[in-house]
Amino acid sequence: MARWEPDARGRLAQAALELYLERGFDQATVAEIAERAGLTERTFFRHYGDKREVLFGGQEALHELISKIIAEQPDSAAPMAAMGAALTAFAELLAQRRDFARQRQIVIDANASLQERELIKLTSLAATAASALRERGVTEPAASLAAEAGLAALRIAFARWIQAEDRELTEFVTEALQVLETVTAGR
Amino acid sequence: MARWEPDARGRLAQAALELYLERGFDQATVAEIAERAGLTERTFFRHYGDKREVLFGGQEALHELISKIIAEQPDSAAPMAAMGAALTAFAELLAQRRDFARQRQIVIDANASLQERELIKLTSLAATAASALRERGVTEPAASLAAEAGLAALRIAFARWIQAEDRELTEFVTEALQVLETVTAGR
Known part of the structure; x- marks a missing residue:
């Protein structure tokens, strides 16, 4: 069962944006985004279809x-x-x-x-x-x-x-x- | 030595457009375009970098x-x-x-x-x-x-x-x- 993660969506968005800024959008991976947000890749994909959706959702x-x-x-x-x-x-x-x-x-x-x-x-x-x-x-x-x-x-x-x-x-x-x-x- | 082809560029453009209309842009090939224009693929590439350049040149x-x-x-x-x-x-x-x-x-x-x-x-x-x-x-x-x-x-x-x-x-x-x-x- 999925653990409830307070504001997982917002934390993932912030982590993603930081990584896109630091390393460039193409270089950042979902694994890194999840890690920085202290969440799993699986949680990322519960909130966003892909890296781009963080920016265009x-x-x-x-x-x-x-x-x-x-x-x-x-x-x-x-x-x-x-x-x-x-x-x-x-x-x-x-x-x-x-x-x-x-x-x-x-x-x-x-x-x-x-x-x-x-x-x-x-x-x-x-x-x-x-x-x-x-x-x-x-x-x-x-x-x-x-x-x-x-x-x-x-x-x-x-x-x-x-x-x-x-x-x-x-x-x-x-x-x-x-x-x-x-x-x-x-x- | 390349043969001089009267209005090769225009003939290729017309042939390309016909094929894009008939078969869709993605389906048409350069080989078909050249054939319809009565020219070679090599002549096509002397005039256009690729299929898209016919439309955006x-x-x-x-x-x-x-x-x-x-x-x-x-x-x-x-x-x-x-x-x-x-x-x-x-x-x-x-x-x-x-x-x-x-x-x-x-x-x-x-x-x-x-x-x-x-x-x-x-x-x-x-x-x-x-x-x-x-x-x-x-x-x-x-x-x-x-x-x-x-x-x-x-x-x-x-x-x-x-x-x-x-x-x-x-x-x-x-x-x-x-x-x-x-x-x-x-x-």
């Missing part, structure tokens, strides 16, 4: 969050207002785990195949957002443009936030959406 | 085009105006090879790893555009936002164009940039 929850927030906005909300609400909720979630988010990004920036995975993840989230906007009656290409430009704004805001100590991620997101408005208006 | 030229067009715009041009000029030049290039572009897209849409490659290609073009904008003195996050939103607009315009017989790609690009402006303004 929980995506269904993100898709659901984005769909739900967009659907919940009042009928009067413009597409970008609905998108902005979803991005803010996403940003608040990321901000709760700032250290993890920052370390995770350093690991990803150091590995081309993880960068590709991250790109695919963001594109897939944009597709979910576009679909939720269409369900509100937003037509194409507005739905896809709002979704893709919005996710680009979040990504750019995120990159600025993890390098800055002094401001909240939500502030960077609001700023990015404002700059997006200004820059797309000046043609 | 010529990227340096695209990066150069985007950088050059953005750099050439008058000092008075707003970031999105410079970006729009680059997108229009890119669109004109694609439009010259409409059949190839359409068939290529069908092949890519049918294959997850080619979709990833395409995504990486577009992200890399956005990075080049952002860099060219920064060289014009555009600050961040405006440069990255203009570049990423602009490339998203091109991608969305392209997807609409290959399904529509009646309008030019450049019209779809102009429309997408207009919708982007409208949608980002309504927050």
Whole structure:
């Protein structure tokens, strides 16, 4: 019978991230991750399908969050207002785990195949957002443009936030959406 | 000594695309491509590094085009105006090879790893555009936002164009940039 391990999932994630940072994602092994967390490989695989899932787990929850927030906005909300609400909720979630988010990004920036995975993840989230906007009656290409430009704004805001100590991620997101408005208006 | 083969490169590309459409990208072999083009495998490898390069070749030229067009715009041009000029030049290039572009897209849409490659290609073009904008003195996050939103607009315009017989790609690009402006303004 499996022993109950207090916060095994969190300890494994922290141990994994430390090893990815120290040795590189490709070099770190599940055995080492489990050892550092004081747990077994078997426990690792009860929580994560593989090494990559430590970095990319929980995506269904993100898709659901984005769909739900967009659907919940009042009928009067413009597409970008609905998108902005979803991005803010996403940003608040990321901000709760700032250290993890920052370390995770350093690991990803150091590995081309993880960068590709991250790109695919963001594109897939944009597709979910576009679909939720269409369900509100937003037509194409507005739905896809709002979704893709919005996710680009979040990504750019995120990159600025993890390098800055002094401001909240939500502030960077609001700023990015404002700059997006200004820059797309000046043609 | 290599025999001179009239338009070997074009014939190989056409044969490859036909086979990718008929049998799927993964199933088609270089031997079959060469045979269909009436050429040798050796000739194939004089023109393309591998099967994938038939679909993704010529990227340096695209990066150069985007950088050059953005750099050439008058000092008075707003970031999105410079970006729009680059997108229009890119669109004109694609439009010259409409059949190839359409068939290529069908092949890519049918294959997850080619979709990833395409995504990486577009992200890399956005990075080049952002860099060219920064060289014009555009600050961040405006440069990255203009570049990423602009490339998203091109991608969305392209997807609409290959399904529509009646309008030019450049019209779809102009429309997408207009919708982007409208949608980002309504927050």
